[in-house]
Amino acid sequence: MITRFLAGGLERRINILLAILVAAAVLVPVLHLAVPASSPLHMPTYVVALVGKYLTYALLALALDLVWGFCGILSLGHAAFFALGGYAMGMYLMRQIGARSVYGNPDLPDFMVFLNWKELPWFWHGFDHFWFAMLMVMAVPGLLAFVFGWFAFRSRITGVYLSIITQALTYALMLAFFRNNMGFGGNNGLTDFKDILGFNIQADATRSALFAASALALALGVLVTSALVRSKYGKLLIAARDAESRMRFLGYRPENIKLFAFTLSAVMAGIAGALYVPQVGIINPGEFAPANSIEVVVWTAVGGRGTIIGPIIGALLVNGGKSWFTGALPELWLFALGALFIATTLFLPKGIVGAWEEWWKQRRERDGRAPMMSARNPIESPAE
């Protein structure tokens, strides 16, 4: 059933995207590890880390697009789920440090020793195990999204009101995580990681593996999202986006349709966050900052919401631009980002991918090739 479901999402463009991601997962580690540093084909460590980070952003943007583009839920708090996944991974990585920490306490992370804590808080238990941490990476954001969505969608909170409370959610989490008493390292967050699954986190091979894992996670995200939106459930998602009350009078419960997408999207964001943290080496409450969530919206809008490829292109382009911009003209970056969002809204309301699709359709019509829809049914209705 699952195989048939996933196969339902395959179409040409998705296949190409999947092929590129899988190829990148193989080629980049080869170019990074096997090609000598003197060769022009060699991929330096910082590029691997940077692009690997972008891929996790792309997965986050895809997760947002599932709820925003396909279901009309403009979440301005999706970075919260990303950060929660990141914290779950960070807690595992902290536990791996063991006695190699500055204070050398084998049982407690440094910040707890510093706070004079005598024993590990209950919610840190289990994070010594990778499998448990991975479970939490998905379960914590998923559960939060489920509970939040259950109340919000049942109360029929939609549109801008929903956006505002998602923003409030991430802001509240940021304030909470800033507190030392919370037990997540306060404003310093979790950092100084040593190894993951026994491999040195700084090693080239580990970085390559994390890159490959990010590319494959994104590929899986694409496959699942694509299959989802092409199933009957996907049609329900779009219907809930466009005419929620109509659905009710057909007997559907749009709140349940939305809740499933919202929860799945949060899980995807959590996985993205978990892959992000070992590649950047730190997770702190700044990741919950409202501006982060808004940036994700910008990536998605620029690339093209309501498409699978759009948010990925948007995340890669905008972040590539950001890396260049913050190097060349750091003080202008935020202005550039704002201008980009305004320009997209005004001139490319469907984003890059949407505009490209439109252009392609127009070109085909100009070339005298009728669009596919009417070509299949050349006879016009007599009722017209």
Added chain:
Amino acid sequence: MSAKTTTSILYLDGVSVSFDGFRAINNLSLVLEPGEMRAIIGPNGAGKTTMMDIITGKTRPDEGEVFFDGRVDLTKHDESEIAMLGIGRKFQKPTVFESHTVEDNLVLALAGPRKAIPALFHRQTKAERERIDEILQTIRLTARRDELAAALSHGQKQWLEIGMLLAQDPKLLLVDEPVAGMTDAETEETARLLREIAQTRSVIVVEHDMQFVRELDVKVTCLHEGTVLAEGSLDQVSGDSRVIEVYLGR
């Protein structure tokens, strides 16, 4: 509740609802027999749409009884549940899923399970496909099945919505102004469609177009200020002096 059992498909008794002090529905009583088609007329603000809102669970009445199928208390159910009980509704402004194709609109409306997760793995059966072909024939949109609903003309959207009601296969249909904005030919066609539907179902039609009501040739109820002003054949109702005064004009 069994004491209240009636043979009627829809039973409204003493229903009242106010919005901010305004009595939109005032002690309204209405009985619809199984298989009956009823036309509701009345001036703007007579409470026609509010009555539909109450029957479909969108609005809760302040007082009064609303029973469906002789035994189900509709005031205790919400929109989705009422739809699943077998009450379908067509809105005044045609409301279809614009970014879906004509066919997909019918697929979503088709009677069947409404759960989210099973929809992930849903495969269309032969019976479902045939039913959709049949409905497309009935509403004369076969040739446009693969086009987006947004591309349809106003009249065709109305028909698509009626087709969605057919797909939903309700016992009772509430149809709000089905011919608003239609050409004469389309109006005639719609009357034919509704009469066809009414052969196997109960239907309530709200309409302003008297010509159309005449074509339907059914019992008429005239509402005014949220209550029933007159009921009977169109000739009886349109001959009633109070109806002439408040609605038809002298």
